[in-house]
Amino acid sequence: MAEAKTIDTNTLCTWLETGQPVSILDIRPLAERMEWYIPGSIHINAYDKLKKNDTEALNGLHLDKAIPVVTFCAGGRMSLVAAKLLQAQGYNVFSLDAGMKGWSLAWNTAELAFDKFKIIQFRRTGKGCLSYMIISKNEAMVIDASLNIEAYEKYLLSEKAVLKYLAETHIHADHLSRSKQLAELHNAPFYLPIPNKAAFKHTALKDGDKIQLGKIIIEIISTPGHTAESTSYLIGNKILLTGDTLFINGVGRPDLKANNEEAIHKSKLLYNTLQKLLTLDENITVLPAHTSQPVDFDNKPIQTTIGSIRQNVAILQLNEEEFIKTIQQRIPPTPANYLAIVEKNIKGDFSDINPVDLEAGANRCAIS
Known part of the structure; x- marks a missing residue:
C-alpha cells in the first residue's frame, strides 16, 4: 500500500478559509480533545487501539468518501496510521503534519x-x-x-x-x-x-x-x-x-x-x-x-x-x-x-x- 499523504497546517488553514469541503478527524484520547481541538473536527477515541495496531480501530466510521479526510493527533505520528487505515477503505485521506503541535501556529x-x-x-x-x-x-x-x-x-x-x-x-x-x-x-x-x-x-x-x-x-x-x-x-x-x-x-x-x-x-x-x-x-x-x-x-x-x-x-x-x-x-x-x-x-x-x-x-x- 502507498504511504499515507500528509497536509501541512497552512494548507489546511487555506481549505478552511475558502470553505473547501473537508472532514477533519481527531483520533486523540478524550482528555487531549477536551484541552484543545481543530474547529469543526470530529472526534473518535481511537488512539490507544491504533497504538496497539488494531486494524479495526476506525470501524464504524462513516464519512462521505467524496470529501477529503484529514486525520490528526498530538504530533502527527499516530494520525499516519489512521490515514493508512482509511486509505485502505477508499477514502482520500491526509495526515496533518506535526499534528496539534504544528496546528498551534x-x-x-x-x-x-x-x-x-x-x-x-x-x-x-x-x-x-x-x-x-x-x-x-x-x-x-x-x-x-x-x-x-x-x-x-x-x-x-x-x-x-x-x-x-x-x-x-x-x-x-x-x-x-x-x-x-x-x-x-x-x-x-x-x-x-x-x-x-x-x-x-x-x-x-x-x-x-x-x-x-x-x-x-x-x-x-x-x-x-x-x-x-x-x-x-x-x-x-x-x-x-x-x-x-x-x-x-x-x-x-x-x-x-x-x-x-x-x-x-x-x-x-x-x-x-x-x-x-x-x-x-x-x-x-x-x-x-x-x-x-x-x-x-x-x-x-x-x-x-x-x-x-x-x-x-x-x-x-x-x-x-x-x-x-x-x-x-x-x-x-x-x-x-x-x-x-x-x-x-x-x-x-x-x-x-x-x-x-x-x-x-x-x-x-x-x-x-
Whole structure:
C-alpha cells in the first residue's frame, strides 16, 4: 500500500478559509480533545487501539468518501496510521503534519471597521491567542503580537500601512511575544506598561498616557491584577483591548508567579480593576487577548460589550470578599511551560528554542 499523504497546517488553514469541503478527524484520547481541538473536527477515541495496531480501530466510521479526510493527533505520528487505515477503505485521506503541535501556529483573522480606524483581530485558532492591528490614516499599531511576524507583514502590505508602534498589554505567559521582532524590523517604538521586568530597551507606558495614531487617540488604562503591569487600551472611545484582565465570559487569573498570599493580593487588585472597567460606557466593545475555545474560520470578531459583561459574567456580581474566595477556588492548573515562556518574554529573545515545542497546548488564562 502507498504511504499515507500528509497536509501541512497552512494548507489546511487555506481549505478552511475558502470553505473547501473537508472532514477533519481527531483520533486523540478524550482528555487531549477536551484541552484543545481543530474547529469543526470530529472526534473518535481511537488512539490507544491504533497504538496497539488494531486494524479495526476506525470501524464504524462513516464519512462521505467524496470529501477529503484529514486525520490528526498530538504530533502527527499516530494520525499516519489512521490515514493508512482509511486509505485502505477508499477514502482520500491526509495526515496533518506535526499534528496539534504544528496546528498551534494556525491562524485566521476578523475585522472591525469604524469611521476613523479599523481593527484586524489575528487569532491563533488552536491556542486561542488574540492580537490586534489598529489602522488609522495608513498608520498601524500592533498589540500583543503572538504570530510569526510574516502574518503582520502581510497585512501591513495589503493595507498599505506604516507600522508606527508596537505594544503589549502585559508580559505574556502562554505565548512568545513577537512584538520586539516587529519593532526592530520596522525601527518602531515598542511600548510596555510598567512596572515590568523586561531586560531590553522599550518605552514605558503608565496610566493616563495617550498615543496618537492617525486620526485617533489611544488611551492607556492601568488594569493590574492578572499581572502587576497589566494594561488596557481604549481606542477612539469605542474599543477596549483588555489583554488577560477581562474576557468575553470571564476574568484573568491572578496567581502566575505568585505564592498564595501574593495571589490573594493580586485578586484584590483585579477586583478593583474590574470594578473600574465596569464604569465605562456600556456600548464600548471589549476585545480580549485570549479566548478559551478554538477559533472558527468564520471572520466573526471575538467581542462583547461592557454592558453585556456587566449582565452576563456572574463572577462580577460578587462583592470583594466573595470574588477573592471564588477566584482562589477556580484557578486552573498552571501549564508546565508558562514560567519558561515568561522568562523568554522578559529576556526578549527566544532564538535558542523551537517556539512550537514551548508553546504547544491550549491557554489557561481565564476564570469564569
